Amino acid sequence: MKAPRFAYARPATLEGALALLAAHGEEARVLAGGQSLVAMLNLRVAAPRVLVDINRVPGLGEVALGESCVRIGALARHAELERSELVARHLPLLARAVRHIAHPAIRNRGTFGGSCALADPAAELPACALALGAKLVLRGARGERRVAAGEFFRGLYETALEAGELLVAAEFPLPGPASASAFGELARRHGDYALVGLAAYAQRDGPALRDVRLAFFGVADRPVLAARAAAVLEGRRVDEATLARAVAALDLEPRGDLHASAATRRRLAGVLLERVVKELAQ
Amino acid sequence: MAVRVSMTVNGKAVSAEVEPRTLLVTFIREHLGLTGTHVGCDTAQCGACTIHMNGKAIKACSMVAMQAQDANVVTIEGVAKPDGTLHPMQAAFKEHHGLQCGFCTPGMVMNAIDFAKSHPNPSEQEVREALEGNLCRCTGYHNIVKAITAGAKAMAG
Numbered sequence: 001m002k003a004p005r006f007a008y009a010r011p012a013t014l015e016g017a018l019a020l021l022a023a024h025g026e027e028a029r030v031l032a033g034g035q036s037l038v039a040m041l042n043l044r045v046a047a048p049r050v051l052v053d054i055n056r057v058p059g060l061g062e063v064a065l066g067e068s069c070v071r072i073g074a075l076a077r078h079a080e081l082e083r084s085e086l087v088a089r090h091l092p093l094l095a096r097a098v099r100h101i102a103h104p105a106i107r108n109r110g111t112f113g114g115s116c117a118l119a120d121p122a123a124e125l126p127a128c129a130l131a132l133g134a135k136l137v138l139r140g141a142r143g144e145r146r147v148a149a150g151e152f153f154r155g156l157y158e159t160a161l162e163a164g165e166l167l168v169a170a171e172f173p174l175p176g177p178a179s180a181s182a183f184g185e186l187a188r189r190h191g192d193y194a195l196v197g198l199a200a201y202a203q204r205d206g207p208a209l210r211d212v213r214l215a216f217f218g219v220a221d222r223p224v225l226a227a228r229a230a231a232v233l234e235g236r237r238v239d240e241a242t243l244a245r246a247v248a249a250l251d252l253e254p255r256g257d258l259h260a261s262a263a264t265r266r267r268l269a270g271v272l273l274e275r276v277v278k279e280l281a282q
Numbered sequence: 283m284a285v286r287v288s289m290t291v292n293g294k295a296v297s298a299e300v301e302p303r304t305l306l307v308t309f310i311r312e313h314l315g316l317t318g319t320h321v322g323c324d325t326a327q328c329g330a331c332t333i334h335m336n337g338k339a340i341k342a343c344s345m346v347a348m349q350a351q352d353a354n355v356v357t358i359e360g361v362a363k364p365d366g367t368l369h370p371m372q373a374a375f376k377e378h379h380g381l382q383c384g385f386c387t388p389g390m391v392m393n394a395i396d397f398a399k400s401h402p403n404p405s406e407q408e409v410r411e412a413l414e415g416n417l418c419r420c421t422g423y424h425n426i427v428k429a430i431t432a433g434a435k436a437m438a439g
Contacts, residue, residue, distance in 0.1 A: 001303055002324055008285060008302035008348050031349070038344045039325040041303070051302070053349060079338075103415025105332055105339040105393060191414045 003041035010053045014139065017054050017166060022141045024050045025163040031055070032075060032114035035106050060113070060168060063087060069171040071137075074113025082107060091172055093132060093181035093199055097124040100183075102191050116152070117167045119159045122193040122218035124185070126153055130223045131181070131199040131215035134172045140165040153222040178204045182279040184272050185218075188259060194218040195260045196268040198276045207237040209281060214273065219254035219265055226250055229273060238281035243274050289350045291316070292360030306350050307331045307342035310357055318358040318388050322417070329416030332389035333357050339396035341415070358388035361395065370436035371395050371429075380429030382420035390416050394430045395437070402438035404431060 011017040021028050029048035031037060032055070040046040054060060054075065061075035063084050070090050072081070078098045081087050088095045101107055101115070101124055115125040116136060129136070129149035136152045138145050141164055149170075152160045161167060175181070185197030197217045202209040212230040217223045232246040247270040254265035287304075288297040291314060298313045305324075310316050310333070322328035324343045331342040334356040361369040368376065371394050381387040390413070397404070397412040404412070409430045410423075418426060 001301065001308070003303040003305070003346075005283075005301070005303055008346065010348065010351070031346075034346070034349065035326060035344055038305070038346065042305070042324045042343070051346070055349060102326070103329070104397065104412060105329065105341050105415050106326055106344070108338045109340050109344065189414075190411075 002044070003038075004044055004047045006041075006048055007050045008053065009050060010056055012056055012058075014057050014059070014166075014168070017052055017057050018139060018141055018164070020050070020052045021166060022164040024052075028052050030117065030166060032117075033077065033109040033111040034114075035102070035110035036114065036118050036120070054166070065090065066171070069173050071169050071171050072112050073169050074111060074117075074167050076112045078102075078107035078110045078112070078115075079104070081112065090174060091128075091132065093128050093183055093201065094125070094172075096181075096183040097128050097199060100124050100185050100187075100190070100194070100197075112170065113167045116170065117159060117161060119153050119155075119157050119222065120193065121156060121221050121223070122195075122197070124183075124194070124197060124199070124217065127197060127199040127215040127217035127223040128183075129170055129172075130225060131201045131213045132172050132175070133201075133213070134170045136160075136167055137169040137171060138165045139168045144168075146171070149223075150225070156221040158222075175201075176203070180204050180209075180280050182276045184276045184279075186268050186272060196254070196265050196272055198269070198272045199223075200276045200280050202233075202280050204281070205235070207281070208235050209233050209238060209277075210235055212280075214277075216252060216269060216272075219252045219269055224252070226252065226273070233277060238277055243277060246277065247273055285348060287347050287351055289353050289355055291355045292357060300347055302346065302348060304347045305343055306333075306335075306345040306347045306355075309347035309350075310342060310355070316357050316359050320385055320388055322385070322389075327415075327417070328386070329389040329393060330386055332392040332416065334392060334396060337396075339393045356392075358392060361391070369395065371398065371433035374433030374436055375426075375429045378425050378429035378432060380422070380426045382418075382422045386416060386418045386420075390418070390426055390430075394433060398430070398434035398437045401434055404434050406431065409434075 027049035320330035322330035
């Protein structure tokens with residue numbers, strides 16, 4: 001046995017899950033797809049007293065089209081997002097991004113909500129939520145609240161989730177007809193966590209881009225918007241000179257680690273910006 | 283402390299008392315004695331523990347056994363016919379010498395069978411992408427790719 005001892009609970013209702021989370025507070029961990037958590041247990045970097053398995057809670061896995069948003073349930077598996085026609089039509093950025101998450105067998109289990117709630121700074125889906133201005137829907141004993149992605153991701157594996165709260169869904173505003181998105185990431189091997197990644201969104205206005213949102217991941221303790229670079233691109237035609245100015249305006253401060261130095265990451269962020277924004281403008 | 287877990291494995295109903303922290307792969311190997319499913323890394327990287335749960339390839343080291351309650355599990359022991367006739371994917375691995383030491387093979391075959399269901403006539407590139415989550419430390423990928431390409435066609439009939 002590699003994992004430390006824990007108790008296991010499998011609530012059949014959302015109320016049951018919330019009651020368990022309220023009762024156990026910080027000592028409980030939510031088990032969704034488990035594709036990070038079970039490895040963390042095996043490595044003993046996580047040691048919760050209680051695992052609350054939400055996989056049998058009905059209704060958490062739905063991907064649904066609303067009047068003004070696409071709602072993605074916390075238990076929607078990466079493989080489902082990859083195959084979903086609704087996601088491909090309305091949120092092509094997500095369809096692109098999930099293919100970079102690990103491997104097929106992991107995508108069969110891993111969930112949207114698990115990725116967001118874990119908040120790995122090099123993960124794809126939190127950056128997509130940030131680029132597309134999604135709101136995360138949190139449920140607790142005291143009711144439901146919505147938190148914008150920009151405020152949800154607070155730091156390294158840190159989110160706005162409070163003890164006793166469960167991430168139940170995310171709501172992505174429906175992009176208009178002029179919306180464009182593009183995605184890129186650089187990793188040592190495809191499927192690894194990214195050295196640097198970029199999820200980008202903009203409105204096309206003739207040859208120019210507006211409402212540009214560049215959500216970088218793998219370069220800070222959370223996904224971050226490159227606001228200064230986006231401001232350079234705002235309202236302008238995308239040409240080489242503008243791109244060069246946008247790259248120069250990148251104010252990211254990545255840290256170096258075993259995989260790449262800070263300087264390498266800064267350089268790669270610029271490379272990605274050029275590639276992804278060119279695609280955005282096409 | 284022990285909890286009861288029940289599921290169907292290779293068509294047979296099984297049940298046991300386990301500690302909650304028992305991984306699905308540990309349950310399969312140590313409680314059921316089905317040691318064809320291998321453990322390489324326990325951190326979802328190597329793919330040696332790949333099995334099918336409710337028809338989809340998953341890594342059995344990344345689930346606790348309790349998560350497979352009531353599920354339909356198939357391991358490498360369950361893919362050949364009862365009379366010993368190999369599954370077309372197993373036969374293709376044999377034919378194309380898609381194994382060297384054999385440690386990664388059960389996971390490779392289980393992943394390949396799931397992949398082939400949606401890719402009856404895969405390109406080499408598609409096969410290589412599908413193998414991202416399965417490591418062969420003999421580095422025998424060349425013949426594994428050949429085997430899966432042939433096995434997928436054989437499965438499609």
